[in-house]
Amino acid sequence: MGRVQDKVALVTGGASGIGLSASNLLAKEGAKVVISDFNVEGAEQAAEALRTQGYEACAVFLDAGNEQSIIDAINFTVEKYGTITVLYNNVGLTNLQKDLDVLNIDLDEWDRLMDVNAKSVLIGSRYAIPHMQKAGGGSIINTTSMAGFAGDVVRTAYGASKAAVANMTKYIAAQYGKDNIRCNAVAPGLIMTPAAERNMPQEVQDIFAKFNALPYHGEADDIGYTVLFLASDESKFITGQTIQVEGGHYIGNPSMADFQAFLAKVQGK
Template identity: 80%
Template sequence: MNRVQGKVALVTGGASGIGLSAATLLAKEGAKVVIADFNTDAAKEAAAHITSQGGEAVGLFLDASKEDSIKAAVDFTVAQYGTVTVLFNNVGLTNLQKDLDVVNIDLDEWDRLMNVNTKSVLVGSRYAIPHMIKAGGGSIINTASMSAFAGDTLRSAYGASKAAVVNLTRYIAAQYGKDKIRCNGVAPGLILTPAAKRNMPQEVLDIFMKFNALPYHGEADDIGNTVLFLASDESKFITGQTIQVEGGHYIANPSIADFSQYMAQAQAGSK
């Protein structure tokens, strides 16, 4: 308990899934939390639930595609709680219909994803950092993705935008470390958020499971707990890093799953 006591956290995209998990855990461990989300009602409901459990939180509207909306969320946090010492840049978009391979991608969709997935991280940090400097330090955590670390047949803009987040994280860490501001990223793999459970076909879940090193999928709290750790002083000597929380999806030779299946079938056939 009290792992982030006295800290003030702004969580973008905090009304559901990973953001809601992080906001809830941060509040449970003593932080004052502002939940900023495009879904204003859900943000306020999440804050009310946290408050009913003994935490302290408020919800407000955020359009992460607009600089003035991001600035307003930072300004609101400072007006409400006096400062901001934790910023979780968590808003992200993806679009399987328009974000295709390089030849066929919708270029407007490229611009939209770069604006929301990458520029919002820059802008949120831009407006929070001066307050963190005044407060004597802070922690910025950015949501990247496992897609930042490998190529794919689709989602070219999403992968590129998240790879940019990984390197922007390093730049922020290098530029403001002497001000006692740490900046780290978290790169989720497939996480069984409520939306993923509703929309992800079982066949796709099975494919991910096949290539995970661990025999289960991730849950929102797996990311939320990582964010909590990076927000706390337990991680005070960690900066510029992106922690991949993806069940070991990329740690093995990519042929190992198929080779293991081949060996099992061969052994079964020899009996």
């Protein structure tokens, strides 16, 4: 208990999945948490659930594609708790119907994903950093994605936007480290949030599992605990880094899974 005692954290996209896990863990380890989400009803329910357990949490509406909405969420946090010392930029969108290959991608969708996935990180950090400077320091944590480190047949804008977040993390860390402000990112692989379980066919899950080094998929808390670590003083000498939490999916030779199947076949297993 108390790993982030008395820190003030704003979590974007905190009503469900990874953001909800991070919000719960931060609150249970002593932070005052503002859960922000476009689904403000869900954010309010999450905050109320924490308050009934004796933790400090509240909710606020956030449209990550709207600069003023981001500013309002930061101002709400500061007005409520006096400062902001942890910012978790977690909002991210993808659209498999419009975010296609380079020849077929919807260019309006490109702009939308860049705004929500990348520009929101810039805006959130831009308006949180002055409060962190006044507080004597802080930790900014960004959700990028393994899609930002490897090519794919679709989701061109998503991958590009997440690559931008990973590199922006380094720039923020380099520019504001002397103010005792750290900035790190977490890059999830496939995380079986409730939404992923609802929307991802078992066949697709099996494709991912084939290439994982570990014999299971990730869960929201696998990212939540990484965020908790990066928000805490346990990580006080870590900045500008992206921690890849992906079950070893990307560490092997891409032919390894098929080669293992071939060996099993010739060995009669």
